[in-house]
Amino acid sequence: MDFSSKLSDNMSYLKEKLNVDTNFDVVYRVIHVGGREACLYFIDGFTKDEVWLKILQAFSTLKEDSMPEDAHAFSKKYLPYGEVGLVKSDSEMIGQLLMGVSCLFIDGYDSCFTIDCRTYPARGVSEPEKDKVLRGSRDGFVETLIFNTALIRRRIRDPKLTMEITSAGESSHTDIALCYMQGRIDENLLAMIKDRINKLEVDALTMNQESLAECLYPHKWYNPFPKFKFSERPDTAAASILEGNIIILVDNSPAAMILPSSVFDIIEEADDYYFPPVTGSYLRLSRMAISVLTLYLTPLWLLLMQNPNVIPSWLEFIQLSEPPHVPLIFQLLILEFAIDGLRLAAVNTPSMLTTPLSVIAGIVLGEYSVKSGWFNSETMLYMAFVTIANYSQASFELGYAFKFMRMILLVLTALFNYWGFAIGVILSVCAVVFNKTIAGKSYIYPVIPFNWSKLKKRFLRGRLPHKEK
Incomplete structure (x- = not known):
């Protein structure tokens, strides 16, 4: 529906459409501009008051004989603000109003003047909690x-x-x-x-x-x-x-x-580039190696515990010091779920209680869970490494992808021994290899299709290119 040149008709329509008598934050004010009646609509809390104060001061000096016949001419001549538009459709006007844009109707004009003087409640652009860096800028995106x-x-x-x-x-x-x-x-x-x-x-x-x-x-x-x-x-x-x-x-x-x-893009972090090439390359390679370890460490240890005869003499120290009361597969799976439970609890724990509860959780869940016979100390050790190492890369999604594949590997290894571990490894590799980006390209480019020059840059951080003048 297009607006009328009569202000009273437009106000009656918008009164019903916007339900202004019920919505306390939808504010309208009837004013006079150049001897004509006008109505200003805005959302409370979304408008810069100082901008409208200056505009209304400018309106108070207008005379009736100075009002142009055309709405476009009025906006160009008498609206001393940069972001001004003209809207004829009610749907477009209501959409912009609910986004925070102020809307002005003047009797005699069949268009609505939209003045974008929005301001949003926003927090400071402080460094994000998850994407922290050792060196570099400390600002972060906000909700605005x-x-x-x-x-x-x-x-x-x-x-x-x-x-x-x-x-x-x-x-x-x-x-x-x-x-x-x-x-x-x-x-x-x-x-x-x-x-x-x-x-x-x-x-x-x-x-x-x-x-x-x-x-x-x-x-x-x-x-x-x-x-x-x-x-x-x-x-x-x-x-x-x-x-x-x-x-x-x-x-x-x-x-x-x-x-x-691609998977290489997701593993990359800002610290790789805020340090010299040697340090950046070390950080990147360490992150990649740790990510692989978090996926295969506990399934491989479970496989060796199921087949102690294949453990070489130099690795005999990884064997259990005490016989397990609970099968190892159940110990590992219980800890996988328990760690997520503790993570969710940490998110919802008030900050003032985080430290004392962490101490209590460390004592009770660490020492007493081993003494009670539920878990072996070796199981706790390897799961603790996997949990902490999972935070070596910033992507929550990639961390949980490794977790899901690790749990599948554990179940397959427990059920089918060597064949189960082999099938789990193949399954995890296929999940990465046959994945596609949104552009339909390989998820592991430049490995497939192979490109040595680009692959080298993915693993080793070289000097940034400089343009010669």
């Missing part, structure tokens, strides 16, 4: 979309940096920003992502990026290895854009979704 785009713009001052805005969700109308560098991205991938976002038929992106990720990549949900890399660091997002990736920012989410992402 415009702040996140500004953090990227601050790092890439190039006109080729493009940030397109769209929205999804019939009820939420959640803002989504696509950030990329023109000339460096895969145009086919960009077109595919835009098409899938435009065709989304969801009521709301209730889980922010996870909801969007499941809509963008609905295939092979059973493969636990992540298809996207998530980062709360603006420097990581900016570096990915310069490398030709696409960054997706979702309003109300403090994380950037980076795509396409």
Whole structure:
């Protein structure tokens, strides 16, 4: 529906449509502009009061004979603010109002003036808790979309940096920003992502990026290895854009979704580049080796415990010091679930109680669980290593992918011994090898297809390229 030139008709329609008598935060004020009656609509808490104070002061000087006949001419001449638009459709106006844009109606004009003087409640851009670095910038993304785009713009001052805005969700109308560098991205991938976002038929992106990720990549949900890399660091997002990736920012989410992402992209961290090449290469190789250990250490130990005759003499110290009261497979699986339970408990524990409860948990679950006979000390040792080592890389999704594959390996090894371990190893390798990125390319490129020069860069951090003048 298009608006009328009569202010009273527009106000009556919006009174019913916006339910202004019930919604206390939908505010409207009747004012006078140049001798004409006008009405201002805005959402309480989303508007910069000082901006509107200056605009209303400017309106108070207008005379009736100075009012132009055309709404466009009025906006150009008498609205002293940069972000001003004209809207004729009620659906577009209501959508912008609920996003926080102030809307002004003036009697005699059949258009609504939209003045974007929004301000959102936001926390400071402090360093994210999960993506911490030993050296480097200490700022991080927040839940406000415009702040996140500004953090990227601050790092890439190039006109080729493009940030397109769209929205999804019939009820939420959640803002989504696509950030990329023109000339460096895969145009086919960009077109595919835009098409899938435009065709989304969801009521709301209730889980922010996870909801969007499941809509963008609905295939092979059973493969636990992540298809996207998530980062709360603006420097990581900016570096990915310069490398030709696409960054997706979702309003109300403090994380950037980076795509396409291979397993090597997900394992990489900012510390790899904030240190000299030798140190960065060591950190990267250590992280890769530890990730492999977290997957295969406990299944391999279980296999050796089931076949003590194959243990070489120099490895005899890994054998159990006491006979187990509970089968080893059950000990390992119980600890896998117990560790997740403790992790969830730590998330919901008040910060003031974290230290004393950690001490109690360490004593009770460590010493007494061994003395009671539920667990052997060797089982506790190897599971403690796996749990701590799992935090060597920042991706929660990749950590849980390793965990799921490790549990499958443990069950297969316990049931079928050598054959079970071999089948589990093959299954875990196939889960990575046959996985695909959202662009449809190999998940382990440059291993498949093989490219030695790029593979070397994945394992060893070389000097950053410099352009010669």
